[in-house]
Amino acid sequence: GEGKPAALTPGVTIRAIPQPVTTVLPPLTPPAAATAPADDAGRLEAALKSGRLLLILPLFALLGLGLSFTPCVLPMVPILSSIIVGEGADTSRARGLLLSVAYSLGMAIVYTALGVGAGLAGAGLSAALQNAWVLGAFALLMAGLSLSMFGYYELQVPAALQSKLSTVSNRQSSGKLAGVFVMGAISALIVGPCVAAPLAAALLYISQSRDVVIGGAALFAMAVGMSVPLMLVGVSAGALLPRAGMWMDAVKRFFGVLMLAMGWWLVSPVLPPAVQMMGWVVLLTGYGIYLLAHRGKWVAKLAGVAAAVLGLMQLVGVASGGRDPLAPLAHLGAKHETLSFQRIKTVQQLDALLAQTGGRTVMLDFYADWCVSCKEMEKLTFVDPQVRAKLAHSLLLQVDVTANDADDKAMLKRFGLFGPPGIILFDKQGREIDGARVIGFQDAAKFTASLSRLN
Incomplete structure (x- = not known):
C-alpha cells in the first residue's frame, strides 16, 4: 500500500521518499548529453549528430532565412538587383527568377565549400579573406561593374565563347547566366565573415566528425535559406522595374551608385x-x-x-x-556609457588572469574590426544599463583577432571557435560555464538573459 515502502524494490522506495533523490544522490554514470553545451550552437550540433537529413535540412534552411535579414547578407540584394536592372526594361519574372537562381547557386556552392574547408582545417577562413587585397579586389570589381550602370560599357561575353554557348542555348542568355553565377560565387565572401550559431555548429561538427556530407548539406541548406530574399527580388523583377524611358535610366544610375556604395562598404574594415x-x-x-x-x-x-x-x-x-x-x-x-574591456592577446595572459579572478566572474569577448555583429553588440547591447549592471562586478576581457596572427589562432583554437563574434563566460573559479557561450549577435534583452548564468 501507500504506507508500506517496498524495501526490496529500489524504484518503489525512491518514489515513496518525499524529497527527490536526485537532489541528494548524484547519478552513478552521468549521461553524455549532460555535459553537452546547452547554448544555441550546442543544440544545433546535437541535431547534426543525429544524422537525420529530414530534420537537418529544413532546420538549417529556416535558420538561413533568419540570417538573410542580417547586415552580412543584405548587401547581396542590391548586387542582384543591379544585375537584373542591367538586363533592361523587358526583363520578365521568369528571366529575373532564372538570374536570381544562378546568382544564389553560385553563392551557395562557394559558401558551402568555404565552410567545409574551414571545418576541415579547424580554423575560420573568414579572417583570412578579410584583408586589404581580397576586399580591395572585390571593391574594385564592384566599382567596375557600376560603370556599366552609368552607360560607359555593356557587359558582354567574348564572341568566341558566345559561339560555343549558342549550340546549347541563346548565347547572350547563357553568357549572362555564367557571369551572374560567378558574381554569386564572389558574393559568398560577403556572407563568410558572419559567424552565427548555425554556422558555428556546422563548422564545429565538420571539424570534429570530418563528416562533410552532413555538415556540407547543412551549410548548403542554410545558404538556400539565405537566398530566399534574392529569389523574391528575381520573381518581382517584372512587376517592380520601370518599363522604359528616363525612369529606367534613373534606376540604372541609382543602382550604379548603390554598387559603388557596396564596394566602399566592403573595403571599409581595412x-x-x-x-x-x-x-x-x-x-x-x-x-x-x-x-x-x-x-x-x-x-x-x-x-x-x-x-x-x-x-x-x-x-x-x-x-x-x-x-x-x-x-x-x-x-x-549625450555620451552613452559602454563596457570597459581589458585587452589581452595570448592564451598565457588569459590563463594568468583566470587563475586569479579575485572572486569575480569573467567574460571574454572575441572581437575583430571586420566583424559587423561585434560592432552591433558594442553599439546596441553593451550600452544597455541592464547589461552593464549584470557585469558590474565581473572581469571583462577582450581579445582582438583582427590580425589573425599565431596568437589569435591559438586563442580561437583554445575554445574551438572559428571567428568572432563569440563570448565565453567563466565562474568565480575561472572555469568556463557550460552551455553559456554566446555566438553571434544578441540584443540587450536576450544577452541579459544569457548573463543570468553568471550568478
Missing part, C-alpha cells in the same frame, strides 16, 4: 574611420548634387536633398572628431 567617412562624403554629396542639378521630378529632387544632407552629416562628423560612419554626429550628443 580603412581608417576618417577615410571611411570621407568616402561617404564624396559619394553621397556627389550623387545628391547630381540629382539636384539635373531636371527631374520631385522624387528625384527629394532624394538629392536627402543624399546631400547625409553627406554633409558625414563631413561635419569627421571634421568635429567623429569616427563612426554609422553615427557621424553621435559624439556631439
Whole structure:
C-alpha cells in the first residue's frame, strides 16, 4: 500500500521518499548529453549528430532565412538587383527568377565549400579573406561593374565563347547566366565573415566528425535559406522595374551608385574611420548634387536633398572628431556609457588572469574590426544599463583577432571557435560555464538573459 515502502524494490522506495533523490544522490554514470553545451550552437550540433537529413535540412534552411535579414547578407540584394536592372526594361519574372537562381547557386556552392574547408582545417577562413587585397579586389570589381550602370560599357561575353554557348542555348542568355553565377560565387565572401550559431555548429561538427556530407548539406541548406530574399527580388523583377524611358535610366544610375556604395562598404574594415567617412562624403554629396542639378521630378529632387544632407552629416562628423560612419554626429550628443574591456592577446595572459579572478566572474569577448555583429553588440547591447549592471562586478576581457596572427589562432583554437563574434563566460573559479557561450549577435534583452548564468 501507500504506507508500506517496498524495501526490496529500489524504484518503489525512491518514489515513496518525499524529497527527490536526485537532489541528494548524484547519478552513478552521468549521461553524455549532460555535459553537452546547452547554448544555441550546442543544440544545433546535437541535431547534426543525429544524422537525420529530414530534420537537418529544413532546420538549417529556416535558420538561413533568419540570417538573410542580417547586415552580412543584405548587401547581396542590391548586387542582384543591379544585375537584373542591367538586363533592361523587358526583363520578365521568369528571366529575373532564372538570374536570381544562378546568382544564389553560385553563392551557395562557394559558401558551402568555404565552410567545409574551414571545418576541415579547424580554423575560420573568414579572417583570412578579410584583408586589404581580397576586399580591395572585390571593391574594385564592384566599382567596375557600376560603370556599366552609368552607360560607359555593356557587359558582354567574348564572341568566341558566345559561339560555343549558342549550340546549347541563346548565347547572350547563357553568357549572362555564367557571369551572374560567378558574381554569386564572389558574393559568398560577403556572407563568410558572419559567424552565427548555425554556422558555428556546422563548422564545429565538420571539424570534429570530418563528416562533410552532413555538415556540407547543412551549410548548403542554410545558404538556400539565405537566398530566399534574392529569389523574391528575381520573381518581382517584372512587376517592380520601370518599363522604359528616363525612369529606367534613373534606376540604372541609382543602382550604379548603390554598387559603388557596396564596394566602399566592403573595403571599409581595412580603412581608417576618417577615410571611411570621407568616402561617404564624396559619394553621397556627389550623387545628391547630381540629382539636384539635373531636371527631374520631385522624387528625384527629394532624394538629392536627402543624399546631400547625409553627406554633409558625414563631413561635419569627421571634421568635429567623429569616427563612426554609422553615427557621424553621435559624439556631439549625450555620451552613452559602454563596457570597459581589458585587452589581452595570448592564451598565457588569459590563463594568468583566470587563475586569479579575485572572486569575480569573467567574460571574454572575441572581437575583430571586420566583424559587423561585434560592432552591433558594442553599439546596441553593451550600452544597455541592464547589461552593464549584470557585469558590474565581473572581469571583462577582450581579445582582438583582427590580425589573425599565431596568437589569435591559438586563442580561437583554445575554445574551438572559428571567428568572432563569440563570448565565453567563466565562474568565480575561472572555469568556463557550460552551455553559456554566446555566438553571434544578441540584443540587450536576450544577452541579459544569457548573463543570468553568471550568478
